[in-house]
Amino acid sequence: ADVGRLLVRCPDRPGIVAAVSGLLHAHGANIAQSDQYSTSLEGGTFLMRVVFHLEELGARRPALEAELAEVADRYAMRWTLHDAAVPKRAAILVSREDHCLMDLLWRHRRGELDLDVRLVASNHPDLGEDVGAFGLPFHHVPVTPGTKPQAEERLLELLAGEVDVVILARYMQILSGDLLTRLGVPVINIHHSFLPAFVGANPYARARDRGVKLVGATAHYVTEELDAGPIIEQDVARVSHRDDVPALVAVGRDIERTVLARAVAWHAADRVIVHDGTTVVL
């Protein structure tokens, strides 16, 4: 059977689950998984993700959406419906560090990431050959302090309207608020520290100076404020005084690629809902 995913967000009040599940049942859908969350017991926001099986989802979708729109009206609901058979189109941006990129491309080839990777772009030419080996287009978009606006225009040509999500796999350039707005799709970044510790540059060197016993990585949606967007996933690894900065960087690579891969997989499966500056992963 085809698989649909319905994400719902509305003010909490009794009857939402009954309304949605009743509607799906009436259309012949079988609920395979359903997760919900209320931000507070009284007057909170209700968030729900429902995965259902429905024969001929594509054909039945318009009728389903029409009725969903009615229910949504009644409950002041915001909703999105996703067909699991249609993977999101993705672009990956990278600079010179290859570990996050390679890891995503391997997982993609192995079928672990439900994404349609359309292209890789980089401000350096170094990784073009590696990307080519996976049969994917690689675009070199150089960025200098003087050419940043032009570079962003070039990125917009490549990405705007062409992809549903952009992944920054250690892309060492800050995207302008203007670019983010015009892009209009979620951008996922991997930051090489356990945010909010060590916001900004050189987190491993600063972690070393502070003598922390764990280093971490954080995948988050990009917002205009640097390293302050909603966190999707984080993890850490144990280190010791024996680990100098290059050793911390090496340990960090493993965390970074794992954390980014999890965040991307969850986003691809419509499991992440942004709410109030944070995320709910259902």
Place this chain on the structure above:
Amino acid sequence: ADVGRLLVRCPDRPGIVAAVSGLLHAHGANIAQSDQYSTSLEGGTFLMRVVFHLEELGARRPALEAELAEVADRYAMRWTLHDAAVPKRAAILVSREDHCLMDLLWRHRRGELDLDVRLVASNHPDLGEDVGAFGLPFHHVPVTPGTKPQAEERLLELLAGEVDVVILARYMQILSGDLLTRLGVPVINIHHSFLPAFVGANPYARARDRGVKLVGATAHYVTEELDAGPIIEQDVARVSHRDDVPALVAVGRDIERTVLARAVAWHAADRVIVHDGTTVVL
């Protein structure tokens, strides 16, 4: 509002969520959390846990149960309904090792465990004073190879009909199948290894001999077959060649008490469903 928890188990087919959520809504309940799981896409078993708010749950419960019984008939459903305001009555059995017992009693005193601990029983008198300090009754029920049947009779007098769950907090006696049957309530045990590795006695010494790099603990429901019951929770900690057997035992204590506490808390909150020799924690 009062809080109810409904656990449901039945053959999977379309409409179950709609039926249950519709019924709850009709009775004025607001679903706060709902988790479900199907053991397979086709012909599997459907498991669901619903937490709902309902004013005057106690008074409305009979009417709710009557309708639930009808729906249950239609879907060949097995269900239990729990009032969160009524904590389960529990007994803890222990031998000489105090770490799991003390940890449970502290958490209980702190309000972390939603249980009504009625008594502690032990085959040794050693921990009586510690238990007394928490204001709980302590029963010394000695067990020798010759007196095991009498000891089990004594335990049944203390426990059968008096408690809803029995917790073996490093109780170093094997409970007979007869005792388990006559007890008629779930029994949770903590085993000091990462099962199925090191079933049976002296797991830490055997872990040391085998040179494992992690030691673990497993909380499980007790069945007649030793260390083979459904696993509720497991965890591990890193060890090295420097850890001799006493060091492994010390590391293990921390894992044991944590794993047992989690399993007990989940059981107390009606989050654990046994299915096909394993557990589903919703």
Place this chain on the structure above:
Amino acid sequence: ADVGRLLVRCPDRPGIVAAVSGLLHAHGANIAQSDQYSTSLEGGTFLMRVVFHLEELGARRPALEAELAEVADRYAMRWTLHDAAVPKRAAILVSREDHCLMDLLWRHRRGELDLDVRLVASNHPDLGEDVGAFGLPFHHVPVTPGTKPQAEERLLELLAGEVDVVILARYMQILSGDLLTRLGVPVINIHHSFLPAFVGANPYARARDRGVKLVGATAHYVTEELDAGPIIEQDVARVSHRDDVPALVAVGRDIERTVLARAVAWHAADRVIVHDGTTVVL
């Protein structure tokens, strides 16, 4: 045999290990464990911890120390020699949260912490009975904004010269620089976040607001600058959007007590060397 522990710190240069191990061998000591660390390959600081067995360490200690002083002169070495048979005298300061205190006292009773706990002091009377149950003196030293200097004087009477280490087991008062100086012994604190994230008050509420996916705890030596002292140990636990602030606090308790217990045990075993604002745990 008696066990000695020698801690050494000096500018790195060839021959240090040979000099120290040769000296110990000449005195009949057998090295059981030895760890060393150089802060950099060229011109760094050399740190070493040696554990050795030596019959009649007490009697032989003066001769050993005399020769050590000579070697130390040659290598510009700072060193301390500890007899493992003489546990450090400790005081624990606590406010109202009992989990770290109870855990330390229980581990102490178990023999897991090689400390001579002399007393517990608190700015609240609440935990007096619990401490009494362990047979330890409890001192209530109230602190109000107006009486802080007097309270610190009272603490100094209790502690200065009486203990070798002070443990802040969730003691919710800031110790003045004057107190720290006059105390003259290491003070270990447990902070309820993964420092340097969430320095200061209410870390769990701030972690919730920021939407982090892990919460942590940090044990560190206290310096005059708040939450900035050398980190001894850290750990984290996974949380999710479902965990509200009280749930984070509950999860945090387990991390706090574990991290503090490890830091205290390492300090008690002379395993922690402070160097350049961080620690080296050997």
Place this chain on the structure above:
Amino acid sequence: ADVGRLLVRCPDRPGIVAAVSGLLHAHGANIAQSDQYSTSLEGGTFLMRVVFHLEELGARRPALEAELAEVADRYAMRWTLHDAAVPKRAAILVSREDHCLMDLLWRHRRGELDLDVRLVASNHPDLGEDVGAFGLPFHHVPVTPGTKPQAEERLLELLAGEVDVVILARYMQILSGDLLTRLGVPVINIHHSFLPAFVGANPYARARDRGVKLVGATAHYVTEELDAGPIIEQDVARVSHRDDVPALVAVGRDIERTVLARAVAWHAADRVIVHDGTTVVL
């Protein structure tokens, strides 16, 4: 300066550290790191790993070795001396699963593994192109039940005398005792379970049946007895009832590649000593 690594193993008795460090000092070496371990306080085995800096190690090695042989005689010592500038020659054997192989090759290219990878061999042709992209020779050595002896002969031609270590990166063939003997070098395998749980085939399916809450992987030296060789490294990841067998396999891939990479890196750095059926990682 050049870097040497000295591994020592002998019956424990006083003076070993002094003898070895004195000798190294006399030859002008500066000890950068030294770790030792005694299997028991009385009558145990002493194991030591010393990393030292010595100008012109290559030229001075014969003189150093001659004196080491003398000291070794005195202490019944077995020792090996390694020049860090000479990486071990390695072969990787693989079947169809690419994740461990790709991870090793990528780390190798990154400079994270101090190995000289000479070739990859496989009983399937599938991964030839991937290996070629790294500029390494790939040998297809098919194995059928009838041709196993010939296949092992072919492997011996490729490997015996040509490599210092063989890495089984999910090679799904059992190596005969005869092959192991004639190969004469350590063979490292990655097993896809937390040994000794789930020895043998299909560990993830069996883990699923048993309802474990963690899955793991184990890197070990290969001995004739299946999955029973000395364990080098293990790790686990949390899973739940929601993870079906393919999901466990996907989670497992990440653990397998990480655990194997650690084991290989430690072996490459002469950090693993086999002792009494287990390993000591110094």
